[in-house]
Amino acid sequence: MTDFDAIDALLANARTPTDLPPAEQRRALRQALNLTRTQVAQTLGVSPSTIGGWETGRDPSGETREKYAYFLTAAQEKLRTQNETPAHPEADPTTEHPTTAAPPKDEDTPLPTPHPCVLCGAPATDQIEGYPQHLNPEDCTHPTPHPPTPPQPPEATEPPAAPTSLLRKES
Incomplete structure (x- = not known):
């Protein structure tokens, strides 16, 4: 294989990074499904703060990017199909009425x-x-510890009086 063949093979196997929605849509998708950062992070094998970073503009790379893109695409599809359900479920007597439960507390808000x-x-x-x-x-600014201040000696108010036995009497 020549050097040029190796370059051609490399380029043939090169993958274009998967497109991701804009950062502001990423958080909206997760929250619309009542999912916490922690839940998504555990599923993708990253930390909740990493998910927070992706939702504020940073982009993942490699296989993690592929997984995150898959999650976002599936989330968009789920929301789209939810929005296509009949607007008035009471019109169909076989449809159960959805309960209005409070969404789970999103601890990463x-x-x-x-x-x-x-x-x-x-x-x-x-x-x-x-x-x-x-x-x-x-x-995150890590606080710099302040060096301990040495104890100050007590302030002297008046010099101690000399013992009277040491004073010379002049006659």
């Missing part, structure tokens, strides 16, 4: 007001598994 990050103490606007944290590790 934005906080209405910043809270101290559990890792660095700086204000964080997201929470992961119920704890305020930064989604992007670069936003």
Whole structure:
């Protein structure tokens, strides 16, 4: 095989990365299905903060990208088919009426007001598994410990009086 054949074989096997929806749609898809970041992360074998990063603009790569793209495509399809169901289920007596249950608590949601990050103490606007944290590790500022201050000696108010036995009497 010549060098050119090897290049041709490499290019023939090269894969184009799967397209992903825009970042703002990724979070909306997950939330529309009442899924938490933790649930999606466990299924894809990544951390919840990684899912948060993907929902704010970072993109996965390699096989993980393929899995995430598959999840997003399937989520879009599920929502599309849910929206195609009859608008008035009461018109069909064989259809059960859906119950209106509260959606599961999404523990990976934005906080209405910043809270101290559990890792660095700086204000964080997201929470992961119920704890305020930064989604992007670069936003997490690790506090620098302050060197301990040496104890200060007590302030002297007046010099101690000399013992009277040491004072010379002048005559």
